[in-house]
Amino acid sequence: xxxxxxYQQHLNRVSRSFAFCIGNLKTxxxxxxxxxxxxxxxxxxxxxxxxxxxESQIAQFDRFNKFLLSSPKPDEVKAWAESFPSEIPEGExxxxxxxxxxxxxLHSAPGSVKEIITEMxxxxxxxxRFFVENKQSGVLKLSTLSEVNQYCFFVAGxxxxxxxxxxxxxxxxxxxxxxxxxxxxxxxxxxxxxNLLKDQITDKAEGREFVHSRKxxxxxxxxxxxxxxxxxxxxxxxxxxxxxxxxxxxxxxxxSLPWLDKGFAEEKLTKLxxxxxxxxxxxxxxxxxxxxxVKQLFEALMQGANLKVLEDEQYEAVGLxxxxxxxxxxxxxxxxxxxxxxxxxxxx
Numbered sequence: 366x367x368x369x370x371x372y373q374q375h376l377n378r379v380s381r382s383f384a385f386c387i388g389n390l391k392t393x394x395x396x397x398x399x400x401x402x403x404x405x406x407x408x409x410x411x412x413x414x415x416x417x418x419x420e421s422q423i424a425q426f427d428r429f430n431k432f433l434l435s436s437p438k439p440d441e442v443k444a445w446a447e448s449f450p451s452e453i454p455e456g457e458x459x460x461x462x463x464x465x466x467x468x469x470x471l472h473s474a475p476g477s478v479k480e481i482i483t484e485m486x487x488x489x490x491x492x493x494r495f496f497v498e499n500k501q502s503g504v505l506k507l508s509t510l511s512e513v514n515q516y517c518f519f520v521a522g523x524x525x526x527x528x529x530x531x532x533x534x535x536x537x538x539x540x541x542x543x544x545x546x547x548x549x550x551x552x553x554x555x556x557x558x559x560n561l562l563k564d565q566i567t568d569k570a571e572g573r574e575f576v577h578s579r580k581x582x583x584x585x586x587x588x589x590x591x592x593x594x595x596x597x598x599x600x601x602x603x604x605x606x607x608x609x610x611x612x613x614x615x616x617x618x619x620x621s622l623p624w625l626d627k628g629f630a631e632e633k634l635t636k637l638x639x640x641x642x643x644x645x646x647x648x649x650x651x652x653x654x655x656x657x658x659v660k661q662l663f664e665a666l667m668q669g670a671n672l673k674v675l676e677d678e679q680y681e682a683v684g685l686x687x688x689x690x691x692x693x694x695x696x697x698x699x700x701x702x703x704x705x706x707x708x709x710x711x712x713x
Contacts, residue, residue: 366473371466372399378456379406382617386610394607397531400470401482405489405524407464410457412493412520414450415571419497425449426494433483433490436472439465477534484700485527491698492519506574510581513561514554514712515695521553522711526701529596538601544681545599547707551592552615554711558582558589559618562625566632579629583622583672585712588683590619591675594663602654612649612659619666620645 369392376384376399387399411429416422428445431437442465449461471479496505496516507513529549532539561568561575562582568575576582597611621637628635652658667674675683690705691713703711 366470367393367396367400368466368470369396369399371463372396372403375403375406375456375460375463379403379454379460382614386613390606390610393535394531397474397478397482398528398610400467400474401486401524401527401531403460404467404471404482404486406457407460407467408486408490408493409520410449410453410461411490412497414453416450419500421448422497423494426490426497430487430490432468433471433487437465437468442468478531481527481530481534485523485530488523488698488700489519491700492516492523495519495694495698504572504574508577510577510585511712513558513575513577513582514585515691516575517554517557517561518550518711518713519698521557522550523553523699523701525549525551525553525596526703530702532600532604532607536601536604538603539599542599544595546701546703547710548592548596548599550703550711551589552596552611555586555589555593556614556618558586559621559625562629563621563634563636565629567634579626586622586670587667587672587675588680590615590667590672591680594660595677595680597659598656602656605653608653609650612653613646616645616649616662616666617642619663619670619672622670622672 373384373388376387380402383402387395387402390398408429411422411425414422416425425445425448428441432442432445446461446464449458453461471482474482492515496519500506507516526546526549529546562579565576565579593611593615597608597615600608600611602608617637620641624635624637648662649659652662664674691699691708695708695713699708
């Protein structure tokens with residue numbers, strides 16, 4: 366159970382940046398986070414694979430959910446994996462082929478850990494399934510910021526909630542507060558919106574129109590980024606490896622934003638240069654034990670991304686100005702711990 370070498374091999378294939386960050390975590394978080402991430406990547410393949418028929422894709426979501434809720438047999442998972450389209454990346458195909466081990470580890474995990482991962486991944490699956498079912502002429506299109514927030518909530522926000530709850534499970538100095546899970550979701554929303562902006566051109570070519578307005582999404586990043594920073598700020602200093610995990614992700618996302626705008630203007634994918642990314646990794650590691658220096662680095666990167674640094678009162682006012690509560694389908698899909706008012710706070 367929890368073969369971190371097995372996890373790391375797959376992480377290296379499907380996500381170099383997260384492979385590095387997760388690989389630096391300590392046990393048991395390294396195992397729990399690695400397992401969670403890889404199960405979510407399997408689910409991403411259900412969403413992103415080039416399915417010929419919507420019905421086939423929906424059936425794959427249903428079988429995935431069944432594997433989450435009860436321990437499957439190896440031949441069930443094998444048949445499920447073999448029914449995917451052949452045109453998927455090799456790393457994802459290898460992960461699918463060995464996904465039985467992931468489900469087996471999930472069902473062998475300590476009860477509370479299994480419950481956290483299952484609730485959050487099931488929420489993600491339900492949310493993804495809803496958006497797939499509501500494609501228009503084969504196109505997954507988001508038309509408002511509220512819809513963008515809903516989509517990002519399910520594909521990334523719930524991961525933030527899972528991470529917060531897993532840390533709380535082992536760290537008595539990091540107990541749940543009223544805003545803790547909201548901040549964790551804003552962390553996920555921030556990272557996912559950066560991805561949507563990065564992939565806008567390629568996504569559209571593949572039938573996914575996630576960006577209704579770059580300007581409006583970029584403006585919303587101010588609150589999302591500040592919530593992510595608050596989550597990082599409240600982590601106990603003793604959780605150094607997890608603080609690094611969060612800081613690297615947040616600060617690389619912020620540093621990427623100017624390059625994404627440059628690439629979009631030139632109609633090509635432009636990534637953060639490797640040298641600059643390495644500098645971010647090094648700078649974060651040097652300052653991570655000093656909250657004042659972490660704040661300075663955060664504010665500098667926000668300024669570089671043309672984003673306003675909020676105060677706590679401004680952040681909470683942004684959330685309180687959110688318009689309406691989520692619709693019934695949302696509550697049916699989401700299995701986590703946020704209240705109606707907290708969901709409205711997130712702009713859902």
